[in-house]
Amino acid sequence: MAVADFLITLVTFIAIYSLFGIGLNLKFGFTGLIDFGHVAYFMVGAYVTVVLTLPADAATYGGIGGFDLPGLFAALGPLGSLFGWVLGVVGGMVAAALVSLAVGVPTLRLREDYLAITALGIATILNTVVKDEDWLFNGPYGISGIHKPLVDVFPLSLGSFTVNMAVFGLLSVAVFAYVAYWLVNRFREAGRTGRIAMAVSVGLVSLWYFVMPAIDGGTVELTKNVLWLFDPTAGPNGGLDYDRFVLILAVGFLAGGYHWVERTINSPYGRVLRAIREDEDVPQALGKETFQYKMQGLMFGSALAGAAGALWAVNIGFVSPDQFASTITFFAFTAVIIGGTANNKGVILGTTVFWAIRNGTRFIDVPSQYSIQLAAARLILIGAILIVILYYRPQGLLGEQDYDIDLPGSATGGSDDV
């Protein structure tokens, strides 16, 4: 497997989990709700979207539905069935939000530590329900044969091999160029430690991505890695294959979710959420119904988790209750805290660091009988990083983000004292 393929899988993962983490950040970072049951909404989003888009006559599925929304709009061509899938995603997000509403009504008034434990309990119970009730969503057998949006269109070919290579290759190079431009700008702004960290990590990644393949596989491998959007083996003339489309889709959703959350927390509405996090009594004294704000924050974050779940289902092509264990929530918490609580860029950075450690270590060669040891060692490392970061840098790598509107008299911009 070429390094480019691995990177595409990894970045798709990171994009999906970042969307999940941004949902968590809205609850935990901005509103101050410790929702240890976040994975439940990931599960609800995934299952509801899958069931809404599943063909009615799906084999080996004995649960509710198969509502086949894409089939309903299939007469309108591929875009019609894409629209059907998007409707399914919206359905999944709404379902996740409604479930969190039902969870929030009794639990949101509790003390923060009680909220954490009850949320964890409810997520565990929901997972048990999905696992044990075969009539609901097929129980422990999971759902396979998931509808994948636009899967018939791919591999996308624009014409001859050369045209494909030129177009997709240029797009790939353009992405690299943009990333480089962005990195240079960040490098200029960063302080000394930031610069060193950036230089080392960019150096290591490019060594791994460009130099090592070039030494091992010569120019063929290097070309594959540079023109990563173009897959020469897809279809007769090469082209854009489905994995790369899922990557683009996931990054697109992430961008949408990021933008949406950014707009929210920079609005006066978001300022109330942050005020609740700092001291709930103050916004209450100013006449804000804090319970409603907390509930809306919870539902909003859950809806984003639901969207991430829908993407997860498309990416994996199979959902089963075991995929939604509570460890996923803890991973997301770790990612949010590593990157920087209450910082959406930090969530993406933290998720990247987390999954790079979690999946990147697969290149360490160990005999297969030690695979459990390797997996355990990674998680030990992650747990230790979590504690060390909380001690030495509790605000995370990036710290709390800046907000659009400064406070009167605050020269430095965004701060905690809202």
Added chain:
Amino acid sequence: MVDAGLLDAIVQGLITGSIIAGGALGLSLIYNIAEVPNFAHGDMITIGAYLALVFNNPAEIPFLPAFGSAPLPAAAIVGVVLAGALGAAYELTIFRKFRQKDADIITMVIVSLGLALVLRNVVLFLVGSKNIRYESASVSNTNFDFLVTGAGMTVRTTQRQAGDVVTTGLWGYPWWLLAGGLILATAVGYGVFRAYRREEGFDTVYLVPPKILGTAVAIATAIVLGALIQLAPQGTDPIVATRIGLSIKHLTIVGVVLAAMFALNVALKTTKFGRAMRATADNMDLAEVRGVDADRVQLLVWVIASMLAALAGVLTGWFATNLTPNMGFTLLLPIFAAVILGGISSPYGAVAGAMIIGVSMDVSVYLLPSHFATYRIAVAFLILIGVLMIKPEGLWGDV
């Protein structure tokens, strides 16, 4: 053949409750005095169970030479002591530092979560994920059949020996004895309650609260009377019959947990350190002003709580006859439910909460259709949420 009924479910629930109580005692200490909602408690239980395994059955652990096997009680004691040392390590290397930084409760939750991740994966790393069992003598169940007939009650005990069901005992109590025994037990219990109770005052501290002591004495009297006075069977043609399955193992588990609770109670109420711990729980700053060394108190809390967790781990592993790296984490939810239910500031409350959780879990499994057996933990949770809605400070307010 007599079927197991509601009574058996209740007895099983008390055993489940004892196991939960073992964890809940330690967690309530940490929660209350160290003010850490310790999500690593489940994994501290796992660690304790595996520490005892090291001495009980080292052959199952891949990297250890098989250096022979200590009997389970001895291995358990060594494991519990080692777990205490680990508890000191958690406090000294992690939680003390965060406390010195005045970390808030959310940070403590997440730190304990990180510790949980580390502990569980250390077990996975060293031992792997296979099911392992303790090296211990197998214990056979004795079934107690209670047959209520026209003339009184007959008790029949049966045991499975070498594949056959053997009746090992048959005796009975006529109605007059049952009624008399119950009245006597109640009277003795009430008498103890009256004799022990003192004038209420803010400085009245009972070693055992009179109500609990009275109830315990009444139950003990009834059991002793029942065991001593065994008359002829009162017929074997029952109007109502029920069966309870028990073994020495179950009684040991209940006994060990009750003994641990009592020992903790004595330590908290009669020793200088116990008083320091209760003072710290009440108000840490005030306790420090009065010369309590808070760091030492916290260290002791973590040591004791880790030892209690390890004890719960050994009992769980023995009861369930296998050990897995996830065994503690699955117990975490019922334990938290028990601690919050009992009110986090009282060890008795924690045990009572654990018993309520355990009994309601097993009774609901008995009452609901068999399909719902997997929702045992969900039942514990529904109770917890219900209590939090109505009485957020727990069923019992303070010690």
